[in-house]
Amino acid sequence: MRSQKPRPAFLMCRPTFYGVEYEINPWMDVRRQPDHPRAIRQWQMLRNMLQAIGMHVELVRARPSLPDMGFTANAGLLHGDIFIPSRFRYKERAGEEVFFTSWFFRRGYRIRPLPAGHHFEGEGDALFVGEKLFLGYFHRTDIRTHILIGEILEVPIFSLELVNPYFYHLDTAFMPFGPESAIYYPKAFDSYTLRILRQNIPDLIPVNAEEAHYFACNTVFVGPKGKQARHAVLSAPARRLGKILEGRGIETHPIETSEFIKAGGSSKCLVLNLGYTY
Numbered sequence: 001m002r003s004q005k006p007r008p009a010f011l012m013c014r015p016t017f018y019g020v021e022y023e024i025n026p027w028m029d030v031r032r033q034p035d036h037p038r039a040i041r042q043w044q045m046l047r048n049m050l051q052a053i054g055m056h057v058e059l060v061r062a063r064p065s066l067p068d069m070g071f072t073a074n075a076g077l078l079h080g081d082i083f084i085p086s087r088f089r090y091k092e093r094a095g096e097e098v099f100f101t102s103w104f105f106r107r108g109y110r111i112r113p114l115p116a117g118h119h120f121e122g123e124g125d126a127l128f129v130g131e132k133l134f135l136g137y138f139h140r141t142d143i144r145t146h147i148l149i150g151e152i153l154e155v156p157i158f159s160l161e162l163v164n165p166y167f168y169h170l171d172t173a174f175m176p177f178g179p180e181s182a183i184y185y186p187k188a189f190d191s192y193t194l195r196i197l198r199q200n201i202p203d204l205i206p207v208n209a210e211e212a213h214y215f216a217c218n219t220v221f222v223g224p225k226g227k228q229a230r231h232a233v234l235s236a237p238a239r240r241l242g243k244i245l246e247g248r249g250i251e252t253h254p255i256e257t258s259e260f261i262k263a264g265g266s267s268k269c270l271v272l273n274l275g276y277t278y
């Protein structure tokens with residue numbers, strides 16, 4: 001059992017073996033490979049930036065033949081001292097599960113696996129707004145996992161259907177930045193889901209189509225739990241969103257993630273919250 005007090009930290013994984021080696025989302029094209037040295041530089045910039053704004057970064061070791069392991073948001077979901085490991089939809093990523101789970105196990109977290117065959121892709125599809133847990137489903141995560149996750153963590157859950165294949169994980173189209181606030185891309189959701197969002201989150205900021213396609217929703221927000229974020233590490237082309245956030249007193253830190261967008265991810269996909277969630 002962990003006794004350590006949670007501190008503002010993220011889990012990251014150096015993209016040592018990163019590449020587009022298969023196609024499991026519409027952004028991935030094996031003929032359009034990332035520039036590897038550039039990807040490493042972009043990842044390092046993100047890590048430096050997060051440390052500069054006061055975050056501690058823990059690392060899990062990259063493994064060969066698991067090119068997407070850098071996207072640690074998909075490791076699982078941590079809440080308090082409970083870690084729910086992911087069960088990846090595609091066999092291409094399933095090999096990551098054991099390495100992520102053992103990282104948490106070795107550090108004394110309580111591991112609560114979902115039943116076999118219940119697909120769940122971690123924080124990529126599970127984001128807290130205050131104490132409410134918003135969960136995405138359809139492309140990766142199965143809706144039947146939502147109720148189990150709510151029971152394990154003893155939190156209220158809200159299921160959001162993702163209807164656009166380009167926005168296949170919840171964190172590509174939705175990101176909380178305070179106890180009652182989130183940015184979102186409306187076209188990633190159907191009208192019923194939009195109603196759930198609008199009824200339960202008082203402060204919702206829409207992102208436009210162009211910026212959403214630069215992964216503007218995949219912003220890393222940093223700030224004291226329970227309050228509005230103080231910092232936003234966001235996709236450099238998302239200038240409009242940057243201005244809106246600055247207008248709300250949030251300091252913005254634009255960052256290039258072009259090489260990761262080729263695999264369908266950006267800044268937030270590259271980090272997993274360790275005891276510091278909205």
Ligand code: ARG
Nearest residue numbers: 071073124169263264265269
């Ligand atoms: N290529 C990876 C996949 O398709 C990208 C994962 C992006 N992660 C995220 N949290 N959205 O699984």
